[in-house]
Amino acid sequence: MNKTPKPHDLLWGMTPDQLPANAPAWAWQVLAAGHPVVVRRALCEPGHVAVGIRGASRDQRLAAIMPIRSIRRLLSPEQLRPLGPGDLPALRALETVASMLDATDRSWGPTGGVGFQLATGIPVLHAASDLDLLLRTREPFERQQARTLLAALAEAPCRIDLQLETPLGAVALREWAGESRRVLLKCAEGARLVDNPWQPMERAA
Known part of the structure; x- marks a missing residue:
């Protein structure tokens, strides 16, 4: 991925195994289904991007970190x-x-x-x-x-x-x-x- 992700970009490629062990079940299901995550504003280690995961309801929102190498597709x-x-x-x-x-x-x-x-x-x-x-x-x-x-x-x-x-x-x-x-x-x-x-x-x- 040559393009640097910016806030609000949608990214495909994050997998359930990249979630923390205590992540809710709905977040695992979202990533297993191949849904994109959205870039959020936060500092993180080089080679990673801060993202948000969206579930089916308004209360299903999870902050996470995605390795940039995992990005398969980006839509701004x-x-x-x-x-x-x-x-x-x-x-x-x-x-x-x-x-x-x-x-x-x-x-x-x-x-x-x-x-x-x-x-x-x-x-x-x-x-x-x-x-x-x-x-x-x-x-x-x-x-x-x-x-x-x-x-x-x-x-x-x-x-x-x-x-x-x-x-x-x-x-x-x-x-x-x-x-x-x-x-x-x-x-x-x-x-x-x-x-x-x-x-x-x-x-x-």
């Missing part, structure tokens, strides 16, 4: 697109917002349950499911631009949670579009409040 959120009109609000919302996100000239894609269902065909969505999205913002995304986008997304047929992925981590569009001077930046080392999610913090000498 921006590789996932709606296959056509969906009969659920989250899928209809994805189709509705696709053109406005394309218009930002930045890479984007669905994450969460929508991304998982598009990638696997496994029906994990329901009528009350939200739509989770990420937008790759390697360059700063102006706060007024964030407010305009947030207002446009509010017209979708379900709640949308969009994360702005910066080179330093991720910040919620809803926060960056707000009035607070400082926002929560999520990164592998944890979460911290920052003024500018694109500005590296100065390290103490």
Whole structure:
């Protein structure tokens, strides 16, 4: 695998024997069935990637570590697109917002349950499911631009949670579009409040 896994990427190849001995039975079953895991933000040893395993219900979530050498397939959120009109609000919302996100000239894609269902065909969505999205913002995304986008997304047929992925981590569009001077930046080392999610913090000498 030449591509470095990023948060929200879906990975295939993790096997049940790579789980800790005390892992729940449902996690063993998920991996035995060949389901993918999702990359999460956490530090781990070189040659490994932090992942999350998804079960059939909301309470079935498990943090784990996957050897990078085990990756057989990788799908990033921006590789996932709606296959056509969906009969659920989250899928209809994805189709509705696709053109406005394309218009930002930045890479984007669905994450969460929508991304998982598009990638696997496994029906994990329901009528009350939200739509989770990420937008790759390697360059700063102006706060007024964030407010305009947030207002446009509010017209979708379900709640949308969009994360702005910066080179330093991720910040919620809803926060960056707000009035607070400082926002929560999520990164592998944890979460911290920052003024500018694109500005590296100065390290103490």
